[in-house]
Amino acid sequence: MTTSIKWLGHYSFEIKTDGLTVLVDPFLNDNPVATVSADDLQADFILVTHGHVDHVADVASIANRTGATVVAPVEAAGWFQSQQNVQNIIQLNLGGGIELPFGHVRMTIAHHSSSMPDGCYGGNPAGYILTLPAGKVYFSGDTALFMEMEYYGRQGIDLAILSIGDHFTMGPEDSVEAVKMLKPTRVVPAHFNTWPPIQQDASLWAEKVLAATEAQPIVLDVNGVIEL
Secondary structure, X not given: OXXXXXXXXXXXXXXXXXXXXXXXXXXXXXXXXOOOOHHHOOOOEEEOOOXXXXXXXXXXXXXXXXXXXXXXXXXXXXXXXXXXOXXXXXXXXXXXXXXXXXXXXXXXXXXXXXXXXXXXXXXXXXXXXXXXXXXXXXXXXXXXXXXXXXXXHOOOOOEEEEEOOOOOOOOHHHHHHHHHHHOOOEEEEEOOOOOHHHOOOHHHHHHHHHHHOOOEEOOOOOOXXXXX
16 A cells, blocks of 8 residues: 655655555645645644644634544643643553554654744654554654664664754754664655754765665655655
């Protein structure tokens, strides 16, 4: 069964699998590299890694328009419900997982910070491991490098999507170390070239991945699609 994953820019992704659409961290209307707006997208589920505005800006508007279920860290999920009137919410915490119609979702560690757009505490930042019919995908979210990635790699990651922008997250050098630990079949960079502080040469990063690991790096253009 084919699963497609489209990069919408920054750390926003659209997953289509088994007739369902899953969005990850939709940030579109104020995203300088995005070419679609929040109103252009449909969703059955929305996965949120943490509360920063460049990851949650369009979550509530999409969820309230489409009826999508929002999966988020506990405190962030509560904020969407109480402050944004999002009706369909699933709260997860680090290490927890749940079976959903498109596959299994497990919330993973991320070393970062998290506050909601109004300054409220956003809880623990997170990543996700999705076990889909077509394969296993790891979304790092915004994070520094951490050793538990080696454990995640033991689970057989088909595709890893890693932040490489530096400044706010791990940069190219640390993300190559992450690839060494995760041992994915393929790896896609994200969270780079949105603004000057996170400007990176993704082609150079890909060369380093090829030289140091057995993973296949795939640098997507905005709206580029990878299939599992």
